[in-house]
Amino acid sequence: MAEKIGVYICHCGTNIAATVDCKSVVEYASGLPDVTVAREYQYMCSDPGQELIKKDIKELGLTRVVVASCSPLMHEPTFRRAVEEAGLNQFLFQMANIREQCSWISENKEMATERAKAIVAAAVKRVGFHEPLEVKKVPVNPNVLIVGGGITGIESALQIADSGKKVYLVEKEPTIGGYMARFDKTFPTLDCAACILTPKMVSVAQHPNIELLSYSDVTGFSGYVGNFTARIRKRARYVREDKCNGCGLCTEKCPISVPSEFDCGLGKRKAIYRPFPQAVPNVPVIDRDHCLFFTKGICKVCVKFCPRGAIDFDQKEEYVDLQVGTAIIATGFDLFDAARVKQYGYGRLPNVITSLEFERLSHASGPTGGKIVLKNGQMPASVAILHCIGSRDTNFNEYCSRVCCMYSLKIAHLVHEKTGAKVYNCYIDIRAFGKGYEEFYKRILEEETIFIRGKAAEVTDFAQSPAEKGKLVVAVEDTLLGIPRRIPVDMVVLSVGFEPRKDTTELGRIFSISRSKDGFFLERHPKLAPVSTASDGIFIAGACQGPKDIPDSVAQGAAAAANALSLIDRKEVTLEPTIAFIDEKQCSGCKICIGLCPYNAISFDETKKVSIVNDALCKGCGVCVAACPSSAIKQRNFTDDQILAEVEAICA
Amino acid sequence: MNRAYDDSARLICKELGIDLKELKDWNCCGASAYMSIRELRAHLLSARNLAIAEKEKKDLAVVCPACFTNLTKTNHYMGEDAKLRRTVGSALKAADLQYLGSVKVRHLLDVIVNDIGESEVKAKVTRPLSGLKVAPYYGCQFTRPLGDYDDKEFPMMLDTLLTWLGAQPVNYPLKAKCCGGILMTTNEKVALGLVRSLLDCAVQNEAMCVATICPLCHMTIELYQGSVNKEFGTRFKFPLFYFTQLMGLAFGFNRKQLKIDQELVSSKAVLKALEVAQ
Numbered sequence: 001m002a003e004k005i006g007v008y009i010c011h012c013g014t015n016i017a018a019t020v021d022c023k024s025v026v027e028y029a030s031g032l033p034d035v036t037v038a039r040e041y042q043y044m045c046s047d048p049g050q051e052l053i054k055k056d057i058k059e060l061g062l063t064r065v066v067v068a069s070c071s072p073l074m075h076e077p078t079f080r081r082a083v084e085e086a087g088l089n090q091f092l093f094q095m096a097n098i099r100e101q102c103s104w105i106s107e108n109k110e111m112a113t114e115r116a117k118a119i120v121a122a123a124v125k126r127v128g129f130h131e132p133l134e135v136k137k138v139p140v141n142p143n144v145l146i147v148g149g150g151i152t153g154i155e156s157a158l159q160i161a162d163s164g165k166k167v168y169l170v171e172k173e174p175t176i177g178g179y180m181a182r183f184d185k186t187f188p189t190l191d192c193a194a195c196i197l198t199p200k201m202v203s204v205a206q207h208p209n210i211e212l213l214s215y216s217d218v219t220g221f222s223g224y225v226g227n228f229t230a231r232i233r234k235r236a237r238y239v240r241e242d243k244c245n246g247c248g249l250c251t252e253k254c255p256i257s258v259p260s261e262f263d264c265g266l267g268k269r270k271a272i273y274r275p276f277p278q279a280v281p282n283v284p285v286i287d288r289d290h291c292l293f294f295t296k297g298i299c300k301v302c303v304k305f306c307p308r309g310a311i312d313f314d315q316k317e318e319y320v321d322l323q324v325g326t327a328i329i330a331t332g333f334d335l336f337d338a339a340r341v342k343q344y345g346y347g348r349l350p351n352v353i354t355s356l357e358f359e360r361l362s363h364a365s366g367p368t369g370g371k372i373v374l375k376n377g378q379m380p381a382s383v384a385i386l387h388c389i390g391s392r393d394t395n396f397n398e399y400c401s402r403v404c405c406m407y408s409l410k411i412a413h414l415v416h417e418k419t420g421a422k423v424y425n426c427y428i429d430i431r432a433f434g435k436g437y438e439e440f441y442k443r444i445l446e447e448e449t450i451f452i453r454g455k456a457a458e459v460t461d462f463a464q465s466p467a468e469k470g471k472l473v474v475a476v477e478d479t480l481l482g483i484p485r486r487i488p489v490d491m492v493v494l495s496v497g498f499e500p501r502k503d504t505t506e507l508g509r510i511f512s513i514s515r516s517k518d519g520f521f522l523e524r525h526p527k528l529a530p531v532s533t534a535s536d537g538i539f540i541a542g543a544c545q546g547p548k549d550i551p552d553s554v555a556q557g558a559a560a561a562a563n564a565l566s567l568i569d570r571k572e573v574t575l576e577p578t579i580a581f582i583d584e585k586q587c588s589g590c591k592i593c594i595g596l597c598p599y600n601a602i603s604f605d606e607t608k609k610v611s612i613v614n615d616a617l618c619k620g621c622g623v624c625v626a627a628c629p630s631s632a633i634k635q636r637n638f639t640d641d642q643i644l645a646e647v648e649a650i651c652a
Numbered sequence: 653m654n655r656a657y658d659d660s661a662r663l664i665c666k667e668l669g670i671d672l673k674e675l676k677d678w679n680c681c682g683a684s685a686y687m688s689i690r691e692l693r694a695h696l697l698s699a700r701n702l703a704i705a706e707k708e709k710k711d712l713a714v715v716c717p718a719c720f721t722n723l724t725k726t727n728h729y730m731g732e733d734a735k736l737r738r739t740v741g742s743a744l745k746a747a748d749l750q751y752l753g754s755v756k757v758r759h760l761l762d763v764i765v766n767d768i769g770e771s772e773v774k775a776k777v778t779r780p781l782s783g784l785k786v787a788p789y790y791g792c793q794f795t796r797p798l799g800d801y802d803d804k805e806f807p808m809m810l811d812t813l814l815t816w817l818g819a820q821p822v823n824y825p826l827k828a829k830c831c832g833g834i835l836m837t838t839n840e841k842v843a844l845g846l847v848r849s850l851l852d853c854a855v856q857n858e859a860m861c862v863a864t865i866c867p868l869c870h871m872t873i874e875l876y877q878g879s880v881n882k883e884f885g886t887r888f889k890f891p892l893f894y895f896t897q898l899m900g901l902a903f904g905f906n907r908k909q910l911k912i913d914q915e916l917v918s919s920k921a922v923l924k925a926l927e928v929a930q
Contacts, residue, residue, distance in 0.1 A: 464849065
């Protein structure tokens, strides 16, 4: 029986219509075999656009539908739904992309129109080979895995836990809190970071619905939306969490002091330590590389003094498997390594410090008790803050790190307030985009901070005049005055930008999520699906997706929580039926497909000596289909007939 | 004076087992000025040298950073720019030459540090330059604009090599700054100021001499010390060595072999202190 195909050409406003002669495409489509009707419309995705399709299905008895518009990423579900609502199986539909793959990449209207015709012809020919498919429904496990216990992960965890769902919060470090725990004050309100963060950390510790796995990481993640299994590695703390009451006696008595990572090496910590006093969980950890028991087999002072017998040198790392339905990745960022830009002398000139080191200096419970001092213990009389270190720089990272302008203004304020020093800000542009930010900028301007528009060229200890003797000299082109300047100061703060974490590739592989050009995790849609990923049920939030300040990170943490909760409350999810299946008669049992499957979805039936695809695990990537030497594996909706029909139509 | 660079470079290369073959019928690269005035012709000059090297199936080890930069630029742009490749190609054809882009252009310093390496160099050191405080001076063209073998703004390769020789490279923040070079002919006052800074900086950091990797830098700093002193009332008498001469000294060659006796500012006092003067 011949099919009755309806073809709909979308103008997408002028996105398509400006470059493609839609009318001529409609005429062409009308003449194609089996096409019953061809129409054009300004916005096919709009309600009236969808109505056109539904009406034609009902009145003309269409058996197949083709919409030529944008990429299927956004609107394939829209049109499938419309087709289904009109009583046709949703898979008897094909989308032809004449926007991203045609109008947007063409300038010549005539050629673009010919190209659009070929794309439409291919879809029409293909859709004739489509078969109705049924979608499968599976229940959603309501437990949520959250990776990363910074402010973003904390926000997500509390939102979800408060709604009564179980949260597993996995944090790599011995404590949650992330970067925010290390900051002094926060822009533009100048709240103390600890004052607003630590209550939330305590809530996480006390929440009955949150299970905190600190000093742990995710090593494996398998399954499918609604039904994942996460493998967690819990590293050995050598202190038993169930026994320790956090009295701190062990830390006090430990004889070994080493530079504290939390304080950027500016202060000391013991070999048995908590990164900072308000750490959550309030349980210390033993640093094996420095502990005298682990290095020399002696000491054991902590064991002697612990009133609860919580020290356990025999503790081993353990692995646990968690069953969850969704996951939120909130792993944050790395700071740009200032030593990579040699001309600013970080690591070579002692009073050149990073912005994070400044935060620790300025922090009331930091290594100097909040005093901003030079390496010799004296207060600086002048400080230069250099913006955009590692950001907006084609030698390093092209992107803007978004937060540095604002935290540089905050640093300028803190220096001014605490030392009365003269403060210079060398900037390219000031980006004060958020609520209250421009006002904050104005306030700092009025504090007589000196703003020099120009990226600093270098920091040198070569004195060209007596005034420069013993100083750090910032060489900068003042682009407003049009002159090069040399500014002698006592301290230089490098406002370093954000970078993707070093383990981003590894983590992306574990969760099957990809990265954008800048290396951060890629969201499903930059505007309309900012916390979703291409993998259903896996969400991203905060600075692992790109540089973000605290308000934006918290907003994304809450957004990801809402996305996860919405999925959980649906109670069941549908699985795409466009997956691979194996024709047992043709399978030779060579097992090539098993090693290639990135989702471990194929196993081997030893009695029948054939491979089998697990429907729930298969994501329909098609790797096995292409690799099978006996063509025993096929993929629904991507059959040879369908693909060859497309090729044939394009080549015709 | 530049003969000293040539001779000392050949000498230490031979010692290290580097088989240098002088390019047959090579031509001038046009130095740093020509590229900015007649870009295409400057590319042609470098392309001819590259074509000859390719014909002889050789990579280029270059001692002059100006030649090095021009050759590198031409090599790079001929790879990137199809139009340039065609134009230069047709010009080369007239001389029965062609260039397909196979030649690697390297500075000799890079070859010695990264290909020959620490153990080979150290093995040849018979007279370590212990106690010699040296300002390592790279000049402006060693890593810029296209270098990825060292940090563009604060290179370290020469510092590393000097430590292998037993010398002590001092902190030298001006290590990659301009010496004035050709500016000496058009704006002498500005150029003299640059030379003065280079010397000031070396003195501030207690260097006993400057090590150079560029014949133009070397000449500018050495030749114009008198003019600097006249202009600014300073009293510089600061000796310079090509890095190849310092290598030669450490390898046990004498002043004459290394053409140190042709210098304009005497290094005798410095070398006497080291007990290496012969």
